[in-house]
Amino acid sequence: MTNASVGAAVASAFAALADPTRRQIFERLAQRTRSVGELAAGLPVTRPAVSQHLRVLADAGLVAHERDGARRVYRIDPRGLETMRAYLDRFWDRALAAFKAAVEEPEKGERR
Amino acid sequence: MTNASVGAAVASAFAALADPTRRQIFERLAQRTRSVGELAAGLPVTRPAVSQHLRVLADAGLVAHERDGARRVYRIDPRGLETMRAYLDRFWDRALAAFKAAVEEPEKGERR
DNA sequence: TGCAATAGTAAGCCATTACTTACGTAAGCA
DNA sequence: TGCTTACGTAAGTAATGGCTTACTATTGCA
Numbered sequence: 001m002t003n004a005s006v007g008a009a010v011a012s013a014f015a016a017l018a019d020p021t022r023r024q025i026f027e028r029l030a031q032r033t034r035s036v037g038e039l040a041a042g043l044p045v046t047r048p049a050v051s052q053h054l055r056v057l058a059d060a061g062l063v064a065h066e067r068d069g070a071r072r073v074y075r076i077d078p079r080g081l082e083t084m085r086a087y088l089d090r091f092w093d094r095a096l097a098a099f100k101a102a103v104e105e106p107e108k109g110e111r112r
Numbered sequence: 113m114t115n116a117s118v119g120a121a122v123a124s125a126f127a128a129l130a131d132p133t134r135r136q137i138f139e140r141l142a143q144r145t146r147s148v149g150e151l152a153a154g155l156p157v158t159r160p161a162v163s164q165h166l167r168v169l170a171d172a173g174l175v176a177h178e179r180d181g182a183r184r185v186y187r188i189d190p191r192g193l194e195t196m197r198a199y200l201d202r203f204w205d206r207a208l209a210a211f212k213a214a215v216e217e218p219e220k221g222e223r224r
Numbered sequence: 225t226g227c228a229a230t231a232g233t234a235a236g237c238c239a240t241t242a243c244t245t246a247c248g249t250a251a252g253c254a
Numbered sequence: 255t256g257c258t259t260a261c262g263t264a265a266g267t268a269a270t271g272g273c274t275t276a277c278t279a280t281t282g283c284a
Contacts, residue, residue, distance in 0.1 A: 010135075011130070011132060011135070014126055014129045014130040014135075015130040017126045018123070018126040018127040018130040019271090019272080020123060021272080021273095023122075023123070023126075026203075027203075030202075030203045030206045030207065031206075035230080035231090036230075036231055036232090037229090037230065037231080045272085045273070045274090046273075046274065046275085047230090047231075048231085048232080048233085048273085048274075048275085048276095049272070049273055049274075050231095051231065051232055051233085052232090052233095052272075052273085053272085054232095055232085067281090069229095069230085069280095069281060069282065070228095070229060070230045070231075070280065070281040070282065071229090071230060071231080071281090072230080072231065072232090076203065076206065076207040077207070078204070078207040078208050081200055081203060081204060081207050084196075084200055085197070085200055085204075088193055088196055088197050088200075090142075091138075091139075091142045091188065091193060092190070092193055092197075094142050094143075094188065095142065095188040095189070095190040095193050096190050099187075099188075099189065099190050131241090131242080133242080133243095147260080147261090148260075148261060148262090149259090149260065149261080157242085157243070157244090158243075158244065158245085159260090159261075159262095160243085160244075160245085160261085160262075160263080161242070161243055161244080163261065163262055163263085164241095164242080164243085164262090164263090165242085166262095167262085179251090181251060181252065181259090181260085182250065182251045182252070182258095182259060182260045182261075183251095183259090183260060183261080184260080184261065184262090225284100226283100226284090227282105227283085227284085228281100228282090228283085228284105229280100229281080229282085229283105230279100230280085230281080230282105231278100231279085231280085231281105232277105232278085232279075232280100233276100233277080233278070233279095234275105234276085234277075234278095235274100235275090235276085235277100236273105236274090236275090237272105237273085237274080238271100238272090238273085238274105239270105239271090239272085239273100240269100240270080240271080240272095241268100241269085241270075241271095242267105242268090242269080242270090243266105243267085243268085243269095244265100244266085244267080244268100245264105245265090245266090246263100246264085246265085246266105247262105247263080247264075247265100248261105248262085248263070248264090249260100249261080249262075249263095250259100250260085250261085250262100251258100251259085251260085251261105252257105252258085252259080252260105253256100253257085253258085253259105254255100254256090254257085254258105
C-alpha cells in the first residue's frame with residue numbers, strides 16, 4: 001500500500017464514521033449481520049439511503065457483504081477498523097508526551 | 113459523562129478528523145506545538161480558515177492551546193484520541209469474530 | 225414466462241460546511 | 255496613547271453531501 005493510498009483509506013474511514021446514520025448502521029452490524037431491508041426498517045431513512053451509506057462504509061473497508069439469494073447480508077469488516085486504529089496509535093505517544101509537558105508547566109494559561 | 117454526550121464526543125471527533133485540512137493541522141501539531149500563523153504559513157488556506165479548523169478540533173477535544181503574549185500556541189490533546197480509540201475498541205473483538213465466521217464459510221460469495 | 229421480493233442507480237433538492245474578505249479584539253512596545 | 259502583531263469573529267459564497275422519489279437489475283418461484 002502506498003503512502004497516498006493509506007492517507008485516502010484513513011480519510012474515507014473517518015469520513016464514513018463521521019455521519020450519525022452510518023455510525024448507527026455500523027453499530028447494528030456489529031451486533032449481528034443484517035440485510036439492507038432489515039437495516040432500513042430500524043432507521044429513520046429510506047432503503048436507498050441505507051444502500052448509499054453501505055457503499056460509503058464498504059469503500060472505507062468498514063463493512064462487507066455476501067449474497068443470499070436476492071438479499072445482501074452485510075457484516076463488519078475489521079480492515080477499516082485496523083486502519084483507523086493504526087492511524088490513531090501513531091499520535092498516541094506524542095499526544096501523551098505533549099500533554100504531560102503542558103501540565104508540568106502550569107504558569108501558562110491552559111485552555112480547553 | 114452521559115451516553116448521549118459520549119455519542120456527541122465520538123461524532124465530533126470523527127467529523128473533525130474527516131476533513132483533510134484538519135488532519136494536516138492535527139498531524140503538524142503532533143510533531144510540535146505551533147501558533148496559528150505558523151500553521152497557516154504551511155497550509156494552502158488562509159489564517160482565518162485555520163482558526164476555524166482549530167475551533168472544530170478543540171471542540172472535539174483533539175487540540176488545546178496556551179497563551180504566549182498575543183500568540184496562541186496549540187498542541188495535541190490526548191482526550192479526543194482516547195475517545196475515538198475507546199469507541200473503535202468496542203467493535204474490535206466483534207469485528208474479528210464476524211470476519212472469522214465469514215472466512216470459515218466460503219461457500220457464499222464474499223464481496224469487497 | 226411472468227410476478228414478487230430485494231437491492232443498487234440516477235437525478236434533483238436542500239442543509240451543511242469549508243473557504244474567502246472584512247472587521248473587531250487583545251497584547252506588547254515606542 | 256498610538257502603532258504593530260497575532261488572532262478570533264462575521265457574513266457571504268460555492269461546493270459537498272445526505273436524503274427522497276423514480277427507475278433498473280437480479281434472484282426465486284408459481
